[in-house]
Amino acid sequence: xxxxxxxxxxxxxxxxxxxxxxxxxxxxxxxxxxxxxxxxxxxxxxxxxxxxxxxxxxxxxxxxxxxxxxxxxxxxxxxxxxxxxxxxxxxxxxxxxxxxxxxxxxxxxxxxxxxxx
Amino acid sequence: xxxxxxxxxxxxxxxxxxxxxxxxxxxxxxxxxxxxxxxxxxxxxxxxxxxxxxxxxxxxxxxxxxxxxxxxxxxxxxxxxxxxxxxxxxxxxxxxxxxxxxxxxxxxxxx
Numbered sequence: 742x743x744x745x746x747x748x749x750x751x752x753x754x755x756x757x758x759x760x761x762x763x764x765x766x767x768x769x770x771x772x773x774x775x776x777x778x779x780x781x782x783x784x785x786x787x788x789x790x791x792x793x794x795x796x797x798x799x800x801x802x803x804x805x806x807x808x809x810x811x812x813x814x815x816x817x818x819x820x821x822x823x824x825x826x827x828x829x830x831x832x833x834x835x836x837x838x839x840x841x842x843x844x845x846x847x848x849x850x851x852x853x854x855x856x857x858x
Numbered sequence: 859x860x861x862x863x864x865x866x867x868x869x870x871x872x873x874x875x876x877x878x879x880x881x882x883x884x885x886x887x888x889x890x891x892x893x894x895x896x897x898x899x900x901x902x903x904x905x906x907x908x909x910x911x912x913x914x915x916x917x918x919x920x921x922x923x924x925x926x927x928x929x930x931x932x933x934x935x936x937x938x939x940x941x942x943x944x945x946x947x948x949x950x951x952x953x954x955x956x957x958x959x960x961x962x963x964x965x966x967x968x969x
Contacts, residue, residue, distance in 0.1 A: 783945060783959030797956060832901050849901030
């Protein structure tokens with residue numbers, strides 16, 4: 742079974758530039774997550790999709806970050822304009838779903854390491 | 859979200875058992891206890907989860923205290939590949955069921 746795919750793996754940009762990350766979840770997984778992991782910290786959830794609808798985006802800095810999941814499969818996360826503090830690893834994860842009373846593990850991709858200079 | 863407390867770091871020797879503790883005194887009845895680990899330069903990976911009873915799988919065992927206020931992840935025979943940051947996370951079965959990662963425990967395995 743193929744895992745969660747992410748691209749690019751590494752990206753270096755200057756502040757105020759824009760950047761986009763792409764994620765392809767495991768086939769059949771309804772739920773998709775984007776996390777931000779700053780060096781030395783645990784991952785922090787930015788946004789969660791159930792199919793193509795947003796379930797939780799309470800920690801997404803909406804003035805500069807946006808995400809979409811068209812057709813309920815692939816997803817893109819965009820930052821515009823980037824700030825120095827956005828330097829981090831951006832992780833995508835997917836799971837079978839989120840259904841009341843059931844819990845499914847999340848499968849993570851390798852992440853995209855973003856450096857903002 | 860209910861919080862967990864883990865030691866910042868632990869060290870063990872190869873081929874010995876490792877017991878990773880986690881305290882979660884404010885756990886609610888709908889919270890599952892999940893463990894994930896993150897190897898260097900990789901995304902986190904699922905290890906095990908449980909609700910009330912002890913659980914075993916091919917990777918590890920999870921021992922849950924009777925009052926559910928603490929749990930222990932047990933690696934029965936550590937290998938160098940088990941060196942990672944281990945996260946203990948409470949995940950409610952209600953709502954969005956998101957994972958809230960803390961600092962985790964950095965496990966070092968000595969050869």
